[in-house]
Amino acid sequence: TQSTRPQRLLSAVQKNATRGDPCSVVKAIDQFCRSKEWAMNVGDEKGCILDSVVSEVNPTTVLELGTYCGYSTVRIANLLPPHAKLITLEFNPDFAAIARQVIAWSGLEEKVQLVEGASGDLIPKMKEDFGVKTFDLVFLDHWKDRYLPDTKLMEACGLLRKGSILLADNVICPGTPDYLEYVRSSPRYESQYFKSHLEYTKVEDGLEKSVFLG
Ligand SMILES: O=C(NC/C=C/[C@H]1OC[C@H](O)[C@@H]1O)c1cc([N+](=O)[O-])cc(O)c1O
Numbered sequence: 630t631q632s633t634r635p636q637r638l639l640s641a642v643q644k645n646a647t648r649g650d651p652c653s654v655v656k657a658i659d660q661f662c663r664s665k666e667w668a669m670n671v672g673d674e675k676g677c678i679l680d681s682v683v684s685e686v687n688p689t690t691v692l693e694l695g696t697y698c699g700y701s702t703v704r705i706a707n708l709l710p711p712h713a714k715l716i717t718l719e720f721n722p723d724f725a726a727i728a729r730q731v732i733a734w735s736g737l738e739e740k741v742q743l744v745e746g747a748s749g750d751l752i753p754k755m756k757e758d759f760g761v762k763t764f765d766l767v768f769l770d771h772w773k774d775r776y777l778p779d780t781k782l783m784e785a786c787g788l789l790r791k792g793s794i795l796l797a798d799n800v801i802c803p804g805t806p807d808y809l810e811y812v813r814s815s816p817r818y819e820s821q822y823f824k825s826h827l828e829y830t831k832v833e834d835g836l837e838k839s840v841f842l843g
């Protein structure tokens with residue numbers, strides 16, 4: 630039976646990265662995606678912008694929407710302070726299974742809670758089932774047409790506080806026009822665009838950082 634791209638990505642991590650070394654896991658995935666097969670990880674260029682935002686926010690509670698193979702999960706978790714936690718939601722069980730192994734290889738499983746399911750179903754359960762009050766940082770990287778409805782849902786569920794940061798991938802490519810319009814025009818957000826490129830390509834893409842003003 631044929632292997633899948635996520636399975637081949639995991640094999641590359643297990644072959645080329647050192648167990649317990651998150652940076653070597655990130656490097657191995659980027660090398661695989663540049664030299665072997667493109668995959669929809671945030672990548673090294675946008676990854677540096679992600680790192681700088683995570684370091685600046687220094688969050689205690691982080692939500693990631695769209696785990697895929699766990700690349701950005703590892704990047705974020707690697708920068709978290711000791712008792713901080715990252716909850717990452719993934720709809721696709723095959724992706725989730727690969728991501729668990731990538732996260733384990735990096736040695737960061739203590740900081741990460743990967744939950745399988747649809748963001749629209751799981752977000753309303755964050756307070757009661759996951760003991761979350763509010764999120765300091767949310768990284769949006771799942772279905773592009775879910776960014777806006779899920780943002781409105783987080784607002785409605787009281788999961789954002791004054792100063793909570795939303796960081797959204799792919800606001801240009803594949804693009805999230807309704808989300809971008811919302812965070813840039815709403816008086817409840819202060820937004821900033823970080824111009825970059827679609828992972829492993831020369832195509833323009835970027836990250837949108839939005840501060841919730843309460
Ligand atoms: O669809 C993208 N991400 C959403 C992922 C969707 C899939 O993973 C989460 C969900 O379970 C679904 O199975 C995407 C697509 C491109 N792209 O260039 O097509 C680039 C990116 O960075 C992306 O995050």
Ligand SMILES: [Mg+2]
Nearest residue numbers: 671770798799
């Ligand atoms: Mg993306």
